[in-house]
Amino acid sequence: DAGITQSPRHKVTETGTPVTLRCHQTENHRYMYWYRQDPGHGLRLIHYSYGVKDTDKGEVSDGYSVSRSKTEDFLLTLESATSSQTSVYFCAISESQGIGYTFGSGTRLTVV
Amino acid sequence: GIQVEQSPPDLILQEGANSTLRCNFSDSVNNLQWFHQNPWGQLINLFYIPSGTKQNGRLSATTVATERYSLLYISSSQTTDSGVYFCAVVGNSGNTPLVFGKGTRLSVIA
Numbered sequence: 001d002a003g004i005t006q007s008p009r010h011k012v013t014e015t016g017t018p019v020t021l022r023c024h025q026t027e028n029h030r031y032m033y034w035y036r037q038d039p040g041h042g043l044r045l046i047h048y049s050y051g052v053k054d055t056d057k058g059e060v061s062d063g064y065s066v067s068r069s070k071t072e073d074f075l076l077t078l079e080s081a082t083s084s085q086t087s088v089y090f091c092a093i094s095e096s097q098g099i100g101y102t103f104g105s106g107t108r109l110t111v112v
Numbered sequence: 113g114i115q116v117e118q119s120p121p122d123l124i125l126q127e128g129a130n131s132t133l134r135c136n137f138s139d140s141v142n143n144l145q146w147f148h149q150n151p152w153g154q155l156i157n158l159f160y161i162p163s164g165t166k167q168n169g170r171l172s173a174t175t176v177a178t179e180r181y182s183l184l185y186i187s188s189s190q191t192t193d194s195g196v197y198f199c200a201v202v203g204n205s206g207n208t209p210l211v212f213g214k215g216t217r218l219s220v221i222a
Contacts (some may be wrong), residue, residue: 034210042214043199058209061113090155098143098202098210103155 003027006091006104012112019078023091029102030070031094032074035062036087037106043090049074050097060064081111114203115140116213124219125189133184133216135199143202144175145210146184150195158197160186170206 003026011031015021023032031050035043035058047066055066063085065077078085090102115138132160137142146158159166159173166173169187173183175182186193196217200210 031209035212041212043200043212044210045209048209055198059211088153092155097207100146100155101145101210106153112173 002106003034004091004093004104004108006089009105010108011110013081013109015082015111016080018109019081019109021076021089021091021109023074023076023093023104025074025093026069026106027093027095027102029095030071032068033092033094033101034058034064034066034074034076035092037089037090038087046076046089078109081109082097083111085109086111113212114141114201116199116201116211118197118199118213118216119215121214122217122219124143124221127191127220127222128219129189131186131189133186133197133199133218135182135184135201135213137180137182137199137201137208139180141177141201141202142205144177145200146182147178147198147200148193149198151213154199154219161170172190172220184220187218189218191222193219194220 033048034046044060049055049068089107091102117136161173161175163177170183170187196215198215200212
């Protein structure tokens with residue numbers, strides 16, 4: 001197994017509530033990424049991290065924040081969930097930027 | 113930023129048929145990868161192929177970087193090949209994460 005886990009796997013939440021998704025790795029990889037997958041859009045980058053406390057925005061970062069306080073954990077927070085954030089969220093890890101991605105199993109988030 | 117277009121968006125094949133999936137990109141790249149997402153949602157890296165040709169069993173990929181496209185060939189398709197195939201690139205301009213295309217959804221029927 002690749003040593004990357006996402007939690008929770010499924011979540012239903014109400015509009016306006018904060019939500020945190022967790023990505024945990026046991027590979028000690030430097031890079032971690034959050035993507036969202038929506039029909040007709042493929043995978044779009046939300047945020048990524050290139051080290052502890054080092055993060056940067058992706059294409060669709062509005063309404064999301066991230067934190068990485070230790071190598072193994074990368075948290076994605078929806079500050080005030082909206083229905084447009086209903087999606088499947090994937091975390092990925094890599095040793096080198098953009099190379100050798102390993103994906104987690106995804107989190108299906110529904111905002112009602 | 114760099115744009116990635118995949119075609120066709122959907123493809124239905126009879127088991128045993130061959131297929132070619134295409135990925136066009138709008139700028140020079142130093143990194144191109146193909147991924148397969150199975151019907152249960154799991155994403156698997158198939159090829160790292162910024163240029164040239166690689167083969168892995170019934171799958172092969174060719175990238176012609178100068179003409180800004182890549183092709184994924186699937187021969188003797190099987191039902192287990194079903195799913196979505198994504199092309200993803202990193203442009204020459206930087207040390208950045210992968211940018212994904214919208215994918216080709218492949219259905220192989222017995």
